[in-house]
Amino acid sequence: MSLSRTATTFAPPVMEARRWLSGVSFPADRPLINVSQAAPVEPPPAALRQVMADVALTRDDAHLYGPVLGLPELRDTLAHRTAAIYGGAVSADQVAITSGCNQAFAAVIATLCGEGDEVILPTPWYFNHKMWLDMSGVVSVALRTEEDLLPDPERAATLITPRTKAIALVSPNNPAGVEYPAGLIAAFFDLARRHGIALILDETYRDFHSATGAPHPLFEDPDWSDTLVHLYSFSKAYRLTGHRVGAVVTSRERLAEVEKFLDTVAICPAQIGQHAALWGMQNLTQWLAGERQEILTRRAAIETGFPRLDALGWRLLGVGAYFAYVAHPFEKSSADLAQQMVRDQGILCLPGTMFCPENDPEGANQLRIAFANLDAPGIGVLFERLAQIRA
Template sequence: MTTPLTRARTLTTFPPPVMEARRWISGVTFAADKPLINVSQAAPVEPPTEGLRRAIAETALNLPEAHLYGPDLGLPALRTEVAKSVSQTYNGTVHADQVAITSGCNQAFCAAMISLCGEGDEVILPTPWYFNHKMWLDMSGVKTVPLATGDGMLPDPKQAEALITPRTKALVLVTPNNPCGVEYPQGVIAAFRDLARKHGLALVIDETYRDFHSDSGAPHDLFTDPDWSDTVIQLYSFSKAYRLTGHRVGAMLAAPERLAEVEKFIDTVTICPNQLAQHAALWGMQNLGDWLAGERLEILDRRAAIEEGFDVLAAQGWKLLGVGAYFAYVEHPFAKPSDQLAKDLVQEAAILALPGTMFMPEDDPSGQRQMRIAFANIDRAGIKTLFARLAALVPDGASA
């Protein structure tokens, strides 16, 4: 007899969306002349550069301590490099003791939330939200308060303020956004910082995709404030920048007092970040600046291809709600809800994409009309093919 799960924390949330979508293609055979176009996940599928792979191999062979436990908050050299990089990028001041290295950006979010929230506390998330943020809040007994975005898929600080209660502990922003791709303007970000400070809250800003921002300058001025760490917690991932998704290495920037609490979580869950991954991230930061600049230009070109080629879908009633970094977020013209449409696209068009229902509260009907396209792994030609397949699906019975 299995142990009952009626009180298990995992039952408070939904199955992992990407894993759920992968099950839709299990056992499906795709024609050679119509292979699967997988736009379901925002993760590079190519391996790291040969130089980075060699650096990982040399570290594994020649640095014995890379196979041992390391400091809970990460390698001092990597923390220092991150502080230096952020200070330069944002024209601000960040110190190494304000940096923690984590096992991916998801762990950074979890660590931040557990250091901020207790049972029954509240966190405000703009919708559409990044589903793993919602999942962790569910499993940790924290109430997610959805903040609907408006024009341009941007959150409104005034609307956010109306949602704040005595139980609110944090406001969360993701920019460039997942799932919408939208880059939040500096003024919006600053307004949320001011709002958080006014109410004694944390502003948690997830910048996983900052390396692919369309603006080559600082995306915001949060770090120019000498007191930034009394309010701001920044999250970052090395996975997208250096193709290190499987190595799980991310970062959190926060006050040293906050990181002392985060250290308890890391020590309990992973003890320390992966040592080889940290050396890989450090090598990447020190040696792959020009290469990463080229990757950014390629992603920006794919974004341009989405915008330039969308007319073929617009003619069929599709709407482009947001685009940037790795994502395009769209509204479809079909009568069927997006969760059914996404499954049908596998069979009818050999396309795997995630429905808007995976990024929205169950009681928000807009998710049924929306879909996310993660275009990091399809080039201009692939985008053209994707749009052609979608345009070929005549929306019979579509809603007006």
């Protein structure tokens, strides 16, 4: 008997981890530290919320079906912003707005892959990418990263087969936090082009990159759209996670196929969230710069505070954007350790086993810490509790 599409993959990791909280109480002097999900916990700034309220109250068209590929003004503004950041030429008809960046990935895979095709994913991988490939009947080919958690293009080349349709990268990386150097991204672009496959580059956390300037030169290639599929999210930049606004930037021909997927799944992205994203790009540049600086401050707190854990056998494997990826010093698998940490330390985080193939031993030694909802003092408290673990 064949499995249903959803039965081919695992339970959503963040929801699975939340179930560990059932029956556990947290005293007032030691509240739960939730570092399991990479999302801002505060609402959008007041000015943006006012814009959203005004749109809801005064724009009748915001309550109707909109264009399948998104508001023209938003597509045009994102095209210009993308070109300004990366160089090169990007036009509005190469941009589609989606209901979150996960939907952008799903739509692109639907245009690229058929049953039994393959997509190369560096490990540790973003679990929602793996889940969608599972449910699409697409084989996830694990590309094990090096000690610095960066993937090797030469190793990737050995994994390409006649059924390979794409290589999918995430930078800054989820779950590892590492930022892929521009030269490395360019090498993967060249590899994909040589083999006639797509390079899917998910840059959800681009706005929190530690370096200034373009993260890579790919858009400078006048023929970038024959290989590159760029994914982006407004959710983290403008705290719009609940409004689901993402984007895909790719060729016009591929967008014609993306449109089929989007029209079938959601008909159109939510209108109010799109208006919020548009106003945010037009008015919140300085505010977003402050948000980025705060994330960089928290990253620095991870780096400067980690030696106390390093002395206890922990290792900081990667840090950046919203994430720190660490190796623990215990014999116990991270799958069990993470659940123990809820009960004993009041910490909810995700084990590395959720980001790796079942037979990969690396995941058992690793944990992901999503620190975007912890300020620098909160990171200090987190480290105090981690230092108390005995397993």
